[in-house]
Amino acid sequence: MIQVDMVQSPLAWLLLLLGVFVFVAQRVLRRPPEQRRVPQSTTQPFTPRAKQQPEYSEDAYYDIEPLHGLKLESEQPIQLRTFKPKYHLTMALENTTMSDLVAMDNTYESRIKLRSDLIRDNKYDVLAHRPVVGPAVLEFYTWMLEYLPSRFPTVYTRTPTGLFNTVTNSTLPHAITDTEQALTLLGSNVDTDFLFLLPIPATDPNHDPASEGPQYRLEGFVTCFPSGFSTRSKLGLSLSAIHTPVPGYAAKLQKSMDRFFAALPVGRIVKRHNWTVTTRPDLFATSGTHIHSDDPLAEADALLEEEEEDVDLSRTVLRCERQTLHRLPGTRALVFAFKTYTYPIGQVREEGSGEALAEAIEGLGRGNVPEMTVYKRQVVWAPKVTAFLRGGIDG
Numbered sequence: 001m002i003q004v005d006m007v008q009s010p011l012a013w014l015l016l017l018l019g020v021f022v023f024v025a026q027r028v029l030r031r032p033p034e035q036r037r038v039p040q041s042t043t044q045p046f047t048p049r050a051k052q053q054p055e056y057s058e059d060a061y062y063d064i065e066p067l068h069g070l071k072l073e074s075e076q077p078i079q080l081r082t083f084k085p086k087y088h089l090t091m092a093l094e095n096t097t098m099s100d101l102v103a104m105d106n107t108y109e110s111r112i113k114l115r116s117d118l119i120r121d122n123k124y125d126v127l128a129h130r131p132v133v134g135p136a137v138l139e140f141y142t143w144m145l146e147y148l149p150s151r152f153p154t155v156y157t158r159t160p161t162g163l164f165n166t167v168t169n170s171t172l173p174h175a176i177t178d179t180e181q182a183l184t185l186l187g188s189n190v191d192t193d194f195l196f197l198l199p200i201p202a203t204d205p206n207h208d209p210a211s212e213g214p215q216y217r218l219e220g221f222v223t224c225f226p227s228g229f230s231t232r233s234k235l236g237l238s239l240s241a242i243h244t245p246v247p248g249y250a251a252k253l254q255k256s257m258d259r260f261f262a263a264l265p266v267g268r269i270v271k272r273h274n275w276t277v278t279t280r281p282d283l284f285a286t287s288g289t290h291i292h293s294d295d296p297l298a299e300a301d302a303l304l305e306e307e308e309e310d311v312d313l314s315r316t317v318l319r320c321e322r323q324t325l326h327r328l329p330g331t332r333a334l335v336f337a338f339k340t341y342t343y344p345i346g347q348v349r350e351e352g353s354g355e356a357l358a359e360a361i362e363g364l365g366r367g368n369v370p371e372m373t374v375y376k377r378q379v380v381w382a383p384k385v386t387a388f389l390r391g392g393i394d395g
């Protein structure tokens with residue numbers, strides 16, 4: 001047979017090899033420069049891709065859309081009104097782009113001042129890392145030095161030695177090898193909180209052999225604006241252990257969260273929002289926004305009434321987080337990022353969203369996890385806050 005003869009002939013083999021070589025060379029040369037910058041950790045040149053599946057690639061990290069016209073002073077904060085009449089504990093993710101990772105507005109200067117103060121005075125609570133996460137933090141820091149001036153050229157500019165922040169007049173140097181320094185610089189130049197997660201190795205005593213895929217745990221963070229807990233106390237904990245206090249998490253969310261985190265491909269980034277009402281406006285809140293089942297408030301009605309009296313409507317805010325999750329292409333760590341927004345409930349009422357928010361507050365007890373009313377202290381603040389939102393009483 002002809003084919004067999006061809007394959008057996010040394011000349012045919014040579015031609016075949018030459019063909020493969022030319023094909024590979026063409027592919028490499030055709031790649032844009034951005035794509036060669038990062039190691040090709042996930043794509044194998046000869047793996048055929050299924051047509052229907054979306055293609056995620058490392059190009060996504062360098063395909064950043066610039067906001068040339070951005071003027072921070074006149075940029076209003078995003079107004080998130082994502083509450084629904086019934087509260088359902090779900091992932092509720094939407095797809096987004098790497099460009100969308102950080103959002104900036106006219107609160108930047110005061111926020112960044114607060115963040116720097118917190119990192120100086122409350123470092124134990126707001127910034128920590130374990131040695132294993134160093135390479136991931138440095139990978140992200142290096143990428144951010146490209147991302148920030150590409151996305152926000154009116155705020156951050158490139159210099160020969162690093163990145164210049166035109167608001168604070170500080171410089172973020174390129175050559176950084178210290179994880180804590182990288183976290184400090186990120187935390188005090190970007191108004192977004194960052195948490196870094198890595199898979200628990202199979203050899204680790206905390207690895208759960210019953211889990212289907214790899215389980216992720218928190219290895220490092222800079223979070224200046226926690227909403228009622230100490231991020232420090234979560235260091236080293238798995239996703240499920242982090243969420244132990246959240247009612248309904250284990251039953252409703254844990255499996256799908258673990259699966260989602262394990263499978264998130266390089267190049268895909270997702271976004272979600274959550275909301276609550278807090279009776280204190282402080283952005284840095286390590287306690288006071290939740291009631292846990294071992295709390296005396298969870299039972300005593302008298303205590304509850306006393307707390308209810310204390311609700312100060314002028315200090316009460318709608319608090320929202322805009323969260324994203326993506327994977328780093330080199331170290332394959334997951335980066336969970338969030339920006340916190342607070343809106344005085346007086347503003348929510350004035351704009352005409354009072355009834356919708358009051359309904360959503362009552363809806364906390366009408367969804368798939370009615371225990372949310374206790375967990376979010378709704379039982380304490382709801383009567384007064386809903387009356388105010390509906391115009392029945394004034395602040």
Ligand SMILES: *[C@@H]1O[C@H](CO)[C@@H](O)[C@H](O)[C@H]1NC(C)=O
Nearest residue numbers: 053054055093094095096268
């Ligand atoms: C986001 O993208 C994934 C993968 O392309 C797709 O399966 C999913 O349906 C998309 N989600 C939404 C909310 O559009």
Ligand SMILES: *[C@@H]1O[C@H](CO)[C@@H](O)[C@H](O)[C@H]1NC(C)=O
Nearest residue numbers: 109113165166167168169170
């Ligand atoms: C940054 O430098 C500019 C120009 O020198 C100056 O006007 C501004 O006050 C400085 N800002 C800070 C925060 O130091």
Ligand SMILES: *[C@@H]1O[C@H](CO)[C@@H](O)[C@H](O)[C@H]1NC(C)=O
Nearest residue numbers: 227228274275276319320321
């Ligand atoms: C939003 O969800 C995160 C967990 O994903 C939680 O830590 C945080 O307290 C929530 N924040 C608000 C404002 O509800």
